[in-house]
Amino acid sequence: MILMITLFTTATFLVLGVSVWVLIKEILTVHVPPPIPQRVKFHMLHYFFQLTIALGNVLEKMKICPMPRFFCFIQDLLVSKNNFGVLVKNMHFGTIPVRLFQPKATSSGPRKGIIFYHGGGGVFGSLDSYHNTCSYLAHETDSVVMAVGYRKLPDHHHPTAYHDCLNATVHFLKELKTYGVDPARVVVSGESIGAGAAAIIAQVVLARKDLPQFRAQVLINPVVQGVNFQLPSYQQYSDVPFLSRKFLMTCACKYLAIDQSWKDAMLKGTFIPPDHWKKYAKWLSSDNIPQRFKSQGRQPEFPGPFNESAYLETNHIFSLETSPLLADDKIIAQLPETFLVSSEYDVLRDDTLLYKKRLEEQGVPVTWCHLEDGFHGCIVLFDKNALSFPCSKKAMSSTVSFIKGI
Structure with a gap:
């Protein structure tokens, strides 16, 4: 006692x-x-x-x-789950847990399908924490939503989450009839790292002629590159609440199984070989960010002096499974219509701006929603009543509006 x-x-x-x-x-x-x-x-x-x-x-x-x-x-x-009047079913595709959200009302024909990958940096997030987001999307867009409960830290590192998302997606796409989904109206979507996974998988599926092609991709505050951590948003909002640059890089190192001692090299860009930067600067340089998003003042030298040891420890950052922004033009040009959400007070704001520019330059139709008062992860608060924010509701309503319109 x-x-x-x-x-x-x-x-x-x-x-x-x-x-x-x-x-x-x-x-x-x-x-x-x-x-x-x-x-x-x-x-x-x-x-x-x-x-x-x-x-x-x-x-x-x-x-x-x-x-x-x-x-x-x-x-x-702490999650108070709300099904918003849709049927919810927990399932497994092999060993991968998924959650299916289906409208209760009968439909005269196949519905739209939404594949959703949750956020959380490979550290946080779950099917439960994004339950309301998915059930609301299913109800408001009259769609069948399939959310993937991919494996993450501390037990699993990259590329486990990506493989789980891809495998669950392939299974779902092959069984669309079973779930009453129209193969011509499937949307791949996600938030934060989940949006990054959606961008990667949208590119991978292009080469799969045995699968239905996506009608659209919906990327909410996506992570689409891990090369340039000196973009304007990374500097302006390095200490912004919920996702500071330091916290982002800590999560990135843990997720990518990179020793924390290399964070400084990643920040300064000394892990980038000169030939790589020559190839990728046209897509990754701060010069690609519209002037209105830049602050005045001297910009840091980027990338710093090349460190080969740092490159050898971190070179998987340049893989398309990590940085879909680096895909060739011919791949980008084939991507489906895209909806992008960016938040002003988010270190990842400029990832969205860079990807938007790449898509538009290759003729991909882009609808862009920029939340002037937004912060990272705000969309999950859309239904939290007293704990919600205007940007949370705008992010959700804009997403719903886009999906309903396709």
């Missing part, structure tokens, strides 16, 4: 200590951009986000539970 009381007391003081430390840090160091409304609410959400990570890191250091697993546990625990 004394031991249990001691352990409980110690745990309580530990949680309180971490909570106070994170709160002080939130108050003193976190800056919420003025255009974002409801700043107190924003601070509260970011505080609990950071607190969950901090507690997860403590548990990981104590070898009790890995931080990603703890975060996902808390994230899923």
Whole structure:
């Protein structure tokens, strides 16, 4: 009994200590951009986000539970699932968990199909945390939605998530009739790293003549390159809440199984061989970003002096399974109509702008929604009532509008 009381007391003081430390840090160091409304609410959400990570890191250091697993546990625990009147079915395609969302009403013919890959940097996110996003999409667009529960950290690194998404997608595309989906109206979509997976898989499926081709791709705040971390948005919003540049690079290194000691080389671009930059600068340079998104002042030298050791440790970043922005023009030109969502207060804003430019230059029709008051991950808050933001609802309504229109 004394031991249990001691352990409980110690745990309580530990949680309180971490909570106070994170709160002080939130108050003193976190800056919420003025255009974002409801700043107190924003601070509260970011505080609990950071607190969950901090507690997860403590548990990981104590070898009790890995931080990603703890975060996902808390994230899923807090989810209040809403089916929005659609039928929901948990399934497995082989060993890959998927969740199917189907409208209840009968249809006179096959429906649109939406394949959705969730966000979370390969660290967070799950079928549960994006349940409401998918069920709402199914209801509002009268579509069959298939969400993929791909494997992620801490147990699985790249390219496991990509392979899971691809394998589940191929299975679904081969069985569209079973799910009442029109092969000519299938949309591949995702958010954050899931949007990056959607961009990759849209390119891969082009070469699969045995599969129906996608009618459109919907990419919400996508990760489409891991080469240039000195783009304007990476500099302007390096410390933006929810996804700072440092946190992004930490997640990227963990996901890609790159030692954290190479983060500085990745940041400065010293891992980029001169011949690679000569080839890719026309797509990756900050010169491709419209002037209105750039701040004045001296820009850092990029890329830095080449470090061959850094390249050997990180060269899989140049793979199309990691950076779909680097695909040849002939591949980009074949991609389907695209809907892009970017958020102003997001380090990944310029990834979207670069991909938009590439698509448009190759004649791909692009519809672009830029959230002037948006931040990374805001779409998942679209139905959270008091915890929602205008940008959350705009991201969702614009996405629904685009899909309904195809």
